[in-house]
Each structure stands twice: as structure tokens, then as C-alpha cells.
Amino acid sequence: MRIAVDAMGGDFAPGEIVAGTFRAAVALADQVEEWLLVGREDAIRSAAAALGPWPPRVRIVHADEVVDMGESPAVAVRRKKNSSINQAVALVRSGEAAAVFSAGNTGALVAAATLKLRPLEGVLRPAIATTIPGGGRFPWVLIDAGANTDCTAEMLVQFAVMGAVYAREILGIPEPRVGLLSVGEEDVKGNEVTREAFGRLRASPLNFVGNVEGHDLFEDQVDVVVCDGFVGNIVLKTSESVAHFFGRLLRETLTTTPWRALGAWLIRGGLRELRTRADASSYGGAPLLGVPGVCIVAHGASRAEAVANGLRVTVEAVRREVPQKVARGVQELAHS
């Protein structure tokens, strides 16, 4: 197994990306034949210089150009042929790598993967599945978290199948509960697209639990939450925003008196635990499902540890043959 890593993508690239790859190379030495760090050779080498010895099985694949975080994905993919993202995806297309990992411009990775790898047979649109901490034993999966803004009911049903495969194979949830994100529980609630998707999901072989609402998301009601990428992206970013807001209010209130400051000191370990439990980066990146190859997008702010976690998930997705199982799931849906 070879893994292509976009060394230039992310707020802290290449430093933290290289550091995370080195960690993963050590931790997963027995599972991966070669790690391909794709990007500017000089930048990667100087980032690596601070990290101690170069681990075995890590090789640089030079790519001149870099896609910036704010750049238009379509333009970036067409114009910057030799960008690290494009080259990393090309390694998957040619079969040299089984997977690509990037903490860079999500839209550019989605565009590159969709254009170069092409969707799996029968897949209308690849979609991003994001793993989010929740109130239950397992985290939950939000799909589509941002790849497709306008979706048909048929697409939503495929997202459900792909998300269920991912929840089963990677999170280890035997029969994932699939819910359709909507504004009421009954099948008549929702918008035009979700009302149609409701009927199709009920008729599908999935463990469909019906519509779920915003207030069910962190309450262990559902394992896979299906929505279009417009709603999914807003849900994801709103959740992060509320969590930050809450954290800021908490910090502010804990410094207003000396007694409170003492209290804050006494609970500091608890606050650290809380942050860890609420932190999605331990799940290490979100797959773009529906393409023939493992593509993992990580948060732009990923540090070395998050990168290493993401690479662990990447390797796991290859080992568990997630793309092949997604393909099979979509085929079965078509024939059901």
C-alpha cells in the first residue's frame, strides 16, 4: 500500500504535515509500503530538518505549484496542473498510490478527485462524510458535508448508502441508524427534495430511522445524518462556531474574580478532557466517498497529531476496502 500526502495543503503546511506523516510512518510501519510526500522538495526538506532522522519508506514526489486555501477549486485544478493536490490525485489515478490525504483546499481536492478519478460506476456525485463527536458510544457521520450544494433526492439516498458503509467499516457500527436531516419527524415535513428522499430511503435496504432534526444530532439518536452539502457545510461550521462561542464565554467568566480563577485551576484537567471529547480532529479527516480510491480531506488547521490521526484513518480505509464496498453498496441500491 502506498499513500500520497499533499505536503503543501493546510494552514500549517508543510511543517505540520511532514511531522504528522513522519509520526504515521513510524506508527504504521508494518502496514504501508511507501509514503509519498507530494510538494516542493526544498520546502519539505527544510521542514523535515527540524524533525530528527528521516524515517524509512517516506519519499518526496516533487510538485512545483501550491493551491491556496482561498483559491477557486475549478480554476486551481485546471490552471495549476502541477500543484501538489493535482499530483497527489494523479498518483492515485495511475495506481501508484491507493489513497490521497490533504489538509488543503477541500474544494480543490473534491474537484481534482472528481475530474481525474471519475465517480464510481452508478455514483451520481461523490460526497464528503465527516465524523463528529456526539452523545453516544460512537461518533456520528454527516454526509454530505460540503461537496455538492444542489442535490436531488436520488443523490441523498446514495449519500445515505455511502455514509452507512463508512460508519460500518471505519467506525465499527454494525447496523448504522440512518436519518434524513429535516425540520420535523413526519414524512410530510421537510422541503421538496427531502420529502421525496424520505420515501426512497424507506424503500431502501438501509436501517432508516426517518427524519432527524437539528436537536437530535448530539443526542445519540442517529449514526449517519444525510443532507445536501449546502446544509451539511452550514451545520458543521455552525456547530464549530457554537462550541467556540461557548468556550469563549466560559473563559471570560472564569477570570472575573480570584475565586473563580481558583475554581478554573481546580477543574483544568476536566476542561482538557472536555476539549478532547468535543474535538473532531481525533477522527482525523473526512473521506470523499464515491470515487475509486481513498481520498481524505482534513481540517485546514490540522496539526501534526491530527495529520497522523488522519493518515491512520486513511490506511484503515484502504485496508477495509471502503471504495470497493461503497461501489457494492451503490450497485445493490440500484438493484433493490
Added chain:
Amino acid sequence: MRIAVDAMGGDFAPGEIVAGTFRAAVALADQVEEWLLVGREDAIRSAAAALGPWPPRVRIVHADEVVDMGESPAVAVRRKKNSSINQAVALVRSGEAAAVFSAGNTGALVAAATLKLRPLEGVLRPAIATTIPGGGRFPWVLIDAGANTDCTAEMLVQFAVMGAVYAREILGIPEPRVGLLSVGEEDVKGNEVTREAFGRLRASPLNFVGNVEGHDLFEDQVDVVVCDGFVGNIVLKTSESVAHFFGRLLRETLTTTPWRALGAWLIRGGLRELRTRADASSYGGAPLLGVPGVCIVAHGASRAEAVANGLRVTVEAVRREVPQKVARGVQELAHS
């Protein structure tokens, strides 16, 4: 000024509704001619028995039927002609009351108001404006928070106008910053409807700041956030869900050791402050804008204090002539 209160709507009706109305009747005695408690006379009287003396200017308007929280709005409005919601709205239609307040079935109030009062001239769809605490000096307004699931770009622009009027008149924000909820900052980002709405908003007389994303919502970037009611309802309920989840994690972590329990005791005042600052119920209910009359929907879980706050906002909206100003704003938009 007369205010109609749906005494039977809400998780704690009629007890907390009657108690909240009594408080408001005392606090706002100089502004309101009569409070009309609409609902089952016997239930209202026995709820009032526990509350001390009956305040002046509060009168019961008997209504036999009650719309349950889970009931289908359309069915409820058509079949339960003599429900407290229908009767309260009828008091506004006949001119006997200037406003209606309900903590009951939101969909039923929207349906009753839309059908009985009819939208203001030129208004395509009435919309719910919800006030939410944020990172700035003022809270922010989310519109539409759930009245309309499928919206056109034209509707979104009207929502923006109505939300801006509300932010100015009720929250006192001189030139509200209006943002369009989307998945990227540039005008090419979003779905088909928001891309069209972007151009229309830029051409409007509003103080339009462009697209805003989920992570901007609690960061004092925007005063009025515009979206369709499907997205708005999901944003609202997701935010509540994240806040509850965070609170639960915090409580769990604060009870694991005696030292942490002591720390929790030292910061208890701060946690109370935090809860107050993050609690939307102090804003007391959300108006349905775009109908000729003030209609305020409150959270189903409203207790007496939230009801009293909601009634204060209700009175303020009548005094500030919000419906008339919304009508003028929509007219001006049509001629701009």
C-alpha cells in the same frame, strides 16, 4: 392596545403562560389596555388560583379546543376552528387585539396567521425572525427560522428587508449588517437560490455584507442572517443541541473528582452568568413578520419569565409599529 395571549400553547400551559401574563400585566400596566387570555376558562382560572390576586385589565376569552404541539398545523387550523390559537388570531383579524402571543405549535400559529390575516401587500411569504445571543454588543437575527421550507431568491430578499426592520426597531441596531447564509464568501459560492439572491441583495438598499458562513454566526460579523426556513430551523436547533451537548460534557467532567466538584462550586456564579448570556429566552419569542399585526411565537418550553419577556417584546413591536414598517420596507424594495 390589547394583546391576545394563547393561554393553552406551550409545554407548561396554561400555568406558566398565565403566570407570565400576570407579571407582564403588572410590569406593563401603563402601556396595555387589556390582556386577553384565550383558552379554556376553567383551566385558566385554576392555574390563576395559585398565583395570588387577579391583576387588573386581564380578561379571559374562552376557547374550547387546544392544538397539541405535535399536531399537523394545516389540519389543526382547519378542523379546530375554536382552538385557542385560532381564536387569538381571530382577535387580531377583527381588530380587537393588536397582537397575538403563543408558546404553542409554531406551525399552527404561522398557518392561522397566514390564512386569517393574509400576508401584507407585496409580501410573498411571512417569515419567522429569531433573536440569538452572539459575540457582539447586540444579539443577531436569523430569518427565516422555520416558516417556509422552499424559498425563491425573491423571498430571501424580502426576508432580509423584514429582518433588518426588526433589528432596527426592536434590537436598536441603527444600520443592521445583513448577510446571506451560504457556504463560501464569494458571490459564486452557494446553491442556485442563494447565488441569485446575492445579486439581488447587492442591488438592494440594504446594508448587505455578502455571504456569511456557519462559523461567522457567533462572531459579531453580521446582525441579520438570511436563509430559507429549512436551513434556518436546522441552524437554530443544531445550535441549541451543541450548547446542550457542551453543557452536559461540562457537568459530567465537573463531578468526577472532589477537587473538581470544589472548583465547580467556586465557579457556580460564573456558570449561571454563562447560562444567562447564552440563553435566548431573555429575548422572549420570535415574530412572524409580513402579516398585518404583531404575531410572536415563543419557545414551547417557556416558563413564566420567558413569557413575560415575550410579552414585553410583543408590546414593544406594537408600539414601534413593526408591521407597518415592514410593509413600508417591502414597498420600498419593490420600487428600488
